[in-house]
Amino acid sequence: MSQYRIAVLIGSLRRESINRQLAHGLFKLGPADFEFHECRIDDLPLYNQDDDSHQAAPVKRLKQEISGAKGVMFVTPEYNRSVPGVLKNAIDHASRPYGQSAFAGKPAGVIGASIGSIGSALAQQHLRNTLAYLDMPTMGQPEVFIHAKEGLFGEDGQIGEGSRKFLQEWMDRYVAWVKQHAA
Numbered sequence: 001m002s003q004y005r006i007a008v009l010i011g012s013l014r015r016e017s018i019n020r021q022l023a024h025g026l027f028k029l030g031p032a033d034f035e036f037h038e039c040r041i042d043d044l045p046l047y048n049q050d051d052d053s054h055q056a057a058p059v060k061r062l063k064q065e066i067s068g069a070k071g072v073m074f075v076t077p078e079y080n081r082s083v084p085g086v087l088k089n090a091i092d093h094a095s096r097p098y099g100q101s102a103f104a105g106k107p108a109g110v111i112g113a114s115i116g117s118i119g120s121a122l123a124q125q126h127l128r129n130t131l132a133y134l135d136m137p138t139m140g141q142p143e144v145f146i147h148a149k150e151g152l153f154g155e156d157g158q159i160g161e162g163s164r165k166f167l168q169e170w171m172d173r174y175v176a177w178v179k180q181h182a183a
Helices: 018-027 049-054 057-067 085-094 121-133 161-181
Strands: 004-010 034-038 071-075 108-114 145-147
Touching (some): 004 161, 071 161, 085 121
């Protein structure tokens, strides 16, 4: 049984998403005492403050998954130089109503890939600004802005040989970050 359950929010809904593939590859780089749970965000209604007092079942589920986790990993593409709307919507839901955020105090890791040469650098920076407001201690280094190109993934769908060592180092740092900050 794992000691550390990590809620994972992937900022892409596409089944064959580069970032979903990246997340699943990262899961395999984690230690045995870590369990990674991909949180479903495709069924969330658009955030509306009028609904705070009677949140939809998918919103309650998301908040429970995050609340029950020792940490949160965000794996995001970059859409129009920012965070995808579906990820921002999930963050808005799980952090509301005011004073009842599921994110407060949860150690966070931010990573992402994009077909653009700057990876997901701007999306990650916007996300870090939001996470700072949500009182999430967010791992600052190493920053990982992956330019998704041939060789990132092997034939088996796992992290390719050329990126494995670097991403293992990121995972090792994230694991240490969670252990340092998890209550």
